[in-house]
Amino acid sequence: MPEDLLVLLREIDTPTVCNAIEVVQGKRGFSRFTRGTMLHSKPGASAIVGFARTAKIAGLMPPTEPIDVTRARRMDYFRSMAVGQGPTAAVIEDLDFPNCIAGWWGEVNVAVHKGLGLMGAVTNGVMRDLDVIDDGFPVLAGSIGPSHGFVHVVEIGEPVNIMGIEIAQDELIHADRHGALVIPSDVIMSLKDAIRTVITNESIVLGPAREPGFDIKKLEEVWLKFEAART
Incomplete structure (x- = not known):
């Protein structure tokens, strides 16, 4: 993606991108955007723009697999987050939705993912630690809560469903406090x-x-x- 386009996308809001996609397509009806109201960790921050690094988590119930398996998968998750065509953004589906309790996106994971070079995160799940999470890594989430529950990684790199849209690994997303959308690959250059x-x-x-x-x-x-x- 051209650097000047990346800079522009970070400066503008998601509704403008939604309208611009329809300009390229020459018609109304673009629909690959989230439904419902989502919550933003840093409402005044630049937009999240990145190629999706996807995963699925759960946390309402304890994992049924041996602890060494879940720990190994978690490290595989971090390895997956650390690679990919840049810029990248974490796109994480909580399988417990709409009853999510697991605050995956708190102080520790925000710092870790920011340190790994990702630009932000989009999830239908929970965020927490809002007073202390780092600047420079916005999170767009389905809810806010106090607990991490029994959070564990279930799948890595597969398509995810976030508030009504399916997002595949490496698809380009744009997100701000209005919601998130997928930018079709055939409109990027226009x-x-x-x-x-x-x-x-x-x-x-x-x-x-x-x-x-x-x-x-x-x-x-x-x-x-x-x-x-x-x-």
Whole structure:
């Protein structure tokens, strides 16, 4: 991915990316985004942009496998998180959803994943330690809770379902406090221009709306131009 596109994606919000994807596709109806309200660890942080490193966890009940097996799988998980085409982001499905209790994303795991070079995390599960987790590694989660439960890694590198969307290993994601989406591979190289188009089109209305003297007559005038320009 071009560096200038990566910088741009980190600066803009996920709704703008969602609109820009539809500009590239030439129609409305893009649907690979999360449903429902998610919670963000650092609402003012830059967007999470990265190629997905996927895994599944659980924590409501103790693991049934021997402890050496679960410990070995956890280290295999960290090895998987540490590799991949950069930039990368952790995308972790909690299989106990919607009854998740296991706060995988707390002070320790945020520090570890940040240290391994990932850009952030998206999960349908639990985050905690919000007052002390490191800056520079935002987490978008399904809930907040105090416990780690019996958290253990179940699968590594397989497709995951996060709040209604399936995300495969190495798919490019964009996420902020609005939610997360998958950027289709065939739109990536056209996305920079499409983002500029979205911003330009919206300025047709936003500029006049924020000026003194804006009224319904002016709205009728600029809205016609806006409708003609937007997807």
